[in-house]
Amino acid sequence: MRLLGLACSLFILGVAVICSVIYGVTDIPLSSIWESFVHYDYSSQEHLIIQTVRVPRALIAVAAGASLAVAGALMQVITRNPIASPSLFGINSGAAFMVVIASGWLGVSGMQSLTLFALLGAAISGSIVFYLGSIGRDGMTPIKITLAGASIAAFFHSMTQGYMLTNGKMFDQVLVWLVGSVAGRDMSMLINVLPYLFIGFIIAVSLSRHLNVLLMGDDVAQTLGQRTATIKSLASVAVILLAGGSVAVAGPIAFVGIIIPHIVRYLVGNDYRRVIPYSAVLGGILLVTADIGARYIAMPKEIPVGVMTAILGVPFFIYIARKGKRVQ
Template sequence: MTITENQLRSEKTKKQFLLVFGLILGVIILCLSLIASITWGAAEISFKDSYQAFTAFDGSSNHLIIRTIRLPRSLIALLVGAALAVAGAIMQGLTRNPLASPSILGVNAGAALAVVVGTLMLGSVSLNFYTWFAFAGAAISAVTVYFFGSIGRSGATPFNLTIAGAAFTAFIASITSGILILSQRTLEEIRFWLAGSVAGRDLNLLLQVLPYLCIGLILALALSKQITMLSLGEDTAKSLGQSIALTKILAAISIILLAGSSVAIAGPIGFVGLIIPHLARFLVGVDYRWILPYSAMFGAIIVLIADLFGRLIIRPAELPVGLVMPLIGAPFFIYLIRWKLKK
C-alpha cells in the first residue's frame, strides 16, 4: 500500500513539474513572439535599433515607430489574445460544449453590433463609450443565445447552444451589415475596426480597457476550481457543495468583461476562443486551474504571430489579424464539427 501511495505521489509530482515546465517554456516563447512583433514589420528596423528605442531613445523615426506604433500594437495583440482564449475556455467549461466561443455563440457579434449602433448614434467618440457599448452588446447576446438554446425539452445542450449561437450570429451580422450599408459615415469610421485589427492603437487606448481586462482575467482564474467541477456536470458540482448559480453569474461577468474589452479595442477577432482552449486541454487535461493559464499564454502567442504574419505576407501593405485568424481557425473548426458528428 505504501509503495502504491508513493508511486501515486511521484506521478503527481512529475505531472506538476511538467505542467510548470511547460508554462515556463510557453512564457519564453511568448516573450520571443513579443520581441519579434516589436522588431519586425513594414519598416526595416534592426534588433539593435529596437533595443536602443527603450534604452537610448533619440527621437529618430525608427525609435518612434517602435515606441509609439509597434509596442502598443504588440501589447494589445497579447492581451486581446489572452482575453479571448480565456473567455472561450470558460464558455466551453460552463456549457460543456466543445464548439463554444465568443465568436460562435454570438458574443463578439453582439458586442460589434452595439459598437456600430453607438457609432451611428454618437459619431466618433472616445473608446470608453465603445467599451460600454461592447459590454452591453456582449451581455445581451450571451443571455439571448442561452435563452433560445434552452428552449425545448432537452434544454441547453451543447448542440442547441451551438445552433442558437450560429443563428443569432447570422441575424446580428445581417443587422450590422444593413446599418453599414445605410450609413456610409459609420462604415468609413469603423470599417477597419470591423475586420478585427490591432493596428493604429496607442497606449492610451490600451490603458482605458486594461482595468476591465485585468478584472476579467483575475475573476476567471479565481473561478478555475469551480469551473472544473461544473465542467464535469452540474450534479457533480452540486454534490461537492458548489453554488452553481453564483459560479455561472460570476463566470458570465468575466466573459463579458474579457470579450467586451477585446471587441472594443480590436474589433471582432474570431477562432481564438475556439481553438486555443482545445490545445490547452489536450496538453494539461481537464483541470481549469491549468487550462486557463495555458489558454491565456497560447492565445497571446497565436494572436501575436497572426498579426506579425499579416504584416509581413504582403509587405508594405498588411492584413488585419481578424482576416488572418480564419486561415488557422477554419480548418480546426471543420475538424471539430466532424468529430462532434461522429460521437
Template sequence: MSDNNRLLVSAHKLDQDMVRGNAFMLLKTQFQKTVGLYLCLVLLLFLICASIVYGYTDTSWKVALEAFTDFNGSKEHLILQSVRLPRSLIAACIGASLAISGVLMQTLTKNPLASPEIFGINAGAGLAVVISVTIFSAGSTQAYTWVSFLGAAIAAIGVYIVGSFGREGLTPLKLTLAGSVVAVLFSSITQGFLVISETTLDQVLFWLAGSVQGRKLDTLTAVLPYLAVGWVISLLLASKLNLLSMGDDVAKGLGLKVGFIKLTAASCVILLAGGAVAIAGPVGFIGIVIPHITRAIIGIDHRWIIPYSAMLGGILLLAADILARYVIMPQEVPVGVMTAIIGTPFFIHIARKGFNAN
C-alpha cells in the same frame, strides 16, 4: 470536514483521475507542467519583442532596444514606440482574454464548440458600437468599451436562450445554429446602419475589420482594468470550475454554490470577450482553438488550463499578427482573417469528432 477541505479532497481526487484517465495529455507531472508554463512565458515574451522588431519597416533588435533605452526622436524610434509597441501588447492581451473566455464558455455550457464568435458576441458588440456611433455620436474608447460590453452581453444572453429551447438544452448543433443566426441578423442590421451613414462607416470600418493594427496605447489602458479583473477572477475560479465540469449535481453535492459560480464566470466572459472586441473588433477562432489545444497538452484541470490558455492565446495571436504582415507584403491581412484560416480546420475537426461520440 469543512467545506474547504471537502473541496480540496475532491479536487485532489479529480487530479488523480485526470492523470490516469487522460491518455492524450502531453505534460503529465506537476514539474513538467510548471516548466512548460515557464517555456510558454518565454515564448510569449520573445514573440512580443519579435512583433516589435519585424514588419514593413524592418529594424534590428539593437535599434529596437535603443528606442526604449535611448530614445532619439528619429522616425524609426517613433514607429517602434508608438505603433509597434501598442500593437504587440494589444495582441498579447487580446489573445489571452479570448482564450480564457473560450475556456470559461466551454466549461459553463459543457459544449466543445462554445466560443465568443459562436455566441454572437462579436456581432453583438459590433452592432452596439455602430448604433452608438450613428445615433449617439459616441467617439471615445471609453464609450466604445461600455457599449461593446452591453452588446456582447445582450447577444450572448440571446443566443443562450434561443439555443436552450427544448428538452435537451444547449446541444452543440442548436448553439451553433442559434449563434450563427443571431450573428447574421446583427451583422445585417449593422450593414444597414453603415449604408445609411457613411460617416459612421469611415469611423468604424477599421474597427469592424478585426485587427490589432493602428490602435493606440490609450485604447489598451482604457480596457486593461476590465481584462485584468477578468483574468484574476478566472484564475480564482479555476478550482471551482473543475467541480462544475463534473456536472451540476455533483458540484452541488460537494457544496459548491453553482448558481453564483456560473454567474461570476459568465460575467468574466463578458468582461474578457467584450473587452477584447472593444479594442480589436471581431477576431475569431482563438476562443475555440486554444482551449482544445490546451486540454490536449495539460489535461482538464482548470488551475492549469487557464494560465496555459492565456499564454497560448497570446502566442497564437502574436504569431498570426506577425505572419499577417508578411503574407501579402506590402499590404497587411487583418489578423481576424489569419485566425479564421488557422481556426476553420480546427472547428471542422471538432465538429466531426464531437458528433461521432454522440
C-alpha cells in the same frame, strides 16, 4: 515542472512579441528597441515607429488573444460544448454592433464609453444566446445553442452592415475594425480596456477550482454542494468582460477562443487551474504570430488579423466538430 512549462510558454510569448516589433514593412534592428525605451530619440524615425506603432500593436495582440482564449475556455465549460467561443455564439458581433451604433448614431466618442457599450452589447447578445440555447426539457444541447448563436451573430452582423451602408462616413473607418484588427491602435486604447480584461481574468483564475467540479456535470457538482448557478453566472460575467473588452480594442476577432482551449487541454490536461493561465499565454502567442503573418501574406498591404485567425481556425474547428462523440 508545472512552472517550467508556463515559463517556457511565457518565453515563447516574449520572443513572439519582440519579433512582432522587429518585422514589418520596415525591419528594425533589435538594439534600437532597447534604446527606444532607455534613451528615446525624438529625431529618430525608428524610435517613433517602435513606440507608437509596433509596441502598442504587439501588446494589444497579446491582450486580445489572451482574453479571447480565456473567454473561450470559460464558455466551453459552462455550456459543456467544445465548439463554444465568443465569435460563434454571437457575443463578439453583439459587442461590435453596439460599438458601431454608439459611435455612429449616438455620437459617443472616447474609448472609455465605447468600451462600456461593447460590454453592454456582449452582455445582451450573450444572454440571449445562453437563454435560447438552454430553453426546453433537455437543457442546453449543442445544436440548439449553435443555431441560436449563429442566428444572433447573423442578425447583429446584418444590422451593422445595414447601418454602415446608410452612413458612408462610417464605412471606411469601421470596416477594417469589423473583421478584427490590431493595427493602428494607440497605447491609450489598450490602457482603457485593461482594467476590464484584468478583472475578467482574475475572476476566471479564482473560479478555476470550481470549474473543475463543474466539468463533471451539473448533477455531480450540485451533489458535491456547489452552487452551480452562481459559478456559471460569475463565469459569464468574466466572459462578457473579456470578450467585450477585447472587441472594443481589436474588433471581433474569430476562432482564437475555439482553437486555444483545445490545444491547451491537449497539452496540459483538463485541470482548469492550469487551463486558464496556459490559455491566456497561448492565446497571446497565437494572435501575435497571426498578426506577424498578416503583415507578410499580402505585402506591402496588410490583411486584418481576424482573417488570419479565421483561416487558421476553420480547419481546426472542423476537426473538432468531426470528432463527433464529444460534440454529441
